[in-house]
Amino acid sequence: MPPTDSLVTGTADSEDTLDLQLPADFLALRVTGEPGAGQDTGAAQNAGVGAVQNAEAAQGVEAVQDSSPVWGTVLPLLGGDLLDQVAEWGPTTTAAGEFQLRPVRLDRDLPLISQWMNDPAVAAFWELAGPADVTEAHLAAQLTGDGRSVPCLGVLDGTPMSYWELYRADLDPLARHYPARPHDTGLHLLLGDVADRGRGVGSILLRAVADLVLDRRPACTRVVAEPDVRNVPSLAAFLNAGFRFSAEVDLPGKRAALMLRDRSLRSLL
Known part of the structure; x- marks a missing residue:
């Protein structure tokens, strides 16, 4: 909830976040599926984003403290955002x-x-x-x-x-x-x-x-x-x-x- 308003308003407070629970196959992609020689980067992107969407549909979201850097590294790696590009x-x-x-x-x-x-x-x-x-x-x-x-x-x-x-x-x-x-x-x-x-x-x-x-x-x-x-x-x-x-x-x-x-x-x- 960064800004406090939407026309001329806001605050810079973004100290706390919510996070999703990551499925095991997505974490495996984080560890072993980074694009490299001979790997289809586009396929990796599609697989990762699809895993996120499937996880959300199946599990919803959970309000937890952000205790892991996984999202901050995986989403840039996959070239995506959580707002459908x-x-x-x-x-x-x-x-x-x-x-x-x-x-x-x-x-x-x-x-x-x-x-x-x-x-x-x-x-x-x-x-x-x-x-x-x-x-x-x-x-x-x-x-x-x-x-x-x-x-x-x-x-x-x-x-x-x-x-x-x-x-x-x-x-x-x-x-x-x-x-x-x-x-x-x-x-x-x-x-x-x-x-x-x-x-x-x-x-x-x-x-x-x-x-x-x-x-x-x-x-x-x-x-x-x-x-x-x-x-x-x-x-x-x-x-x-x-x-x-x-x-x-x-x-x-x-x-x-x-x-x-x-x-x-x-x-x-």
């Missing part, structure tokens, strides 16, 4: 223009994201103001992690204009605070340009990204967000984007509104 989702057409999520690359994107984090309106919630290495540490924790959280730039008509975090809410500490379902997908949003705030762009993009998640992640039945209850503009943006208010939950550092966009209701809201 966000990098391959492609663009989508919205009322604001053509939009695409582009996974963050530190060497290319850090200066811009750090600049946004130093906007006082953003810093009040994300708490990442200061030198670029503050933002770098926040991004690196996700980029070198196990793939359960993917930081992205939102690119509108070719121009980077927003920062997003897509994450597996069912594998996040957030899951301890609501009845999570397997593959629940959470999101956070920061609109970088002040000119894009307060004129409906946030709602348009929230709906577009939620629909992308539901289209590209067949196992996901709902998209989750947890904006601060005091952030009325953010709550309105989510409601306008087809999310529904589910409950108020007490999270570390804030009282949040649990917002859900359901696959079953997407054509009605």
Whole structure:
């Protein structure tokens, strides 16, 4: 549950994580199946990701302390994430223009994201103001992690204009605070340009990204967000984007509104 809100909000607290129980065949792949001479790397990737998906379907998820580096090493090795390859989702057409999520690359994107984090309106919630290495540490924790959280730039008509975090809410500490379902997908949003705030762009993009998640992640039945209850503009943006208010939950550092966009209701809201 890294940020505390989803339009201009967040915290850098990501100290605790949930994890999956790894099946024995997946651990065997970790030990003996690393790509080498004569091995089909693509087959190894497919086998590993398939094992993860099968394990989730058969066992669900378990809230445990992260006591092993296995996920942090296996998922990068397999070239995957736990969000069905966000990098391959492609663009989508919205009322604001053509939009695409582009996974963050530190060497290319850090200066811009750090600049946004130093906007006082953003810093009040994300708490990442200061030198670029503050933002770098926040991004690196996700980029070198196990793939359960993917930081992205939102690119509108070719121009980077927003920062997003897509994450597996069912594998996040957030899951301890609501009845999570397997593959629940959470999101956070920061609109970088002040000119894009307060004129409906946030709602348009929230709906577009939620629909992308539901289209590209067949196992996901709902998209989750947890904006601060005091952030009325953010709550309105989510409601306008087809999310529904589910409950108020007490999270570390804030009282949040649990917002859900359901696959079953997407054509009605």
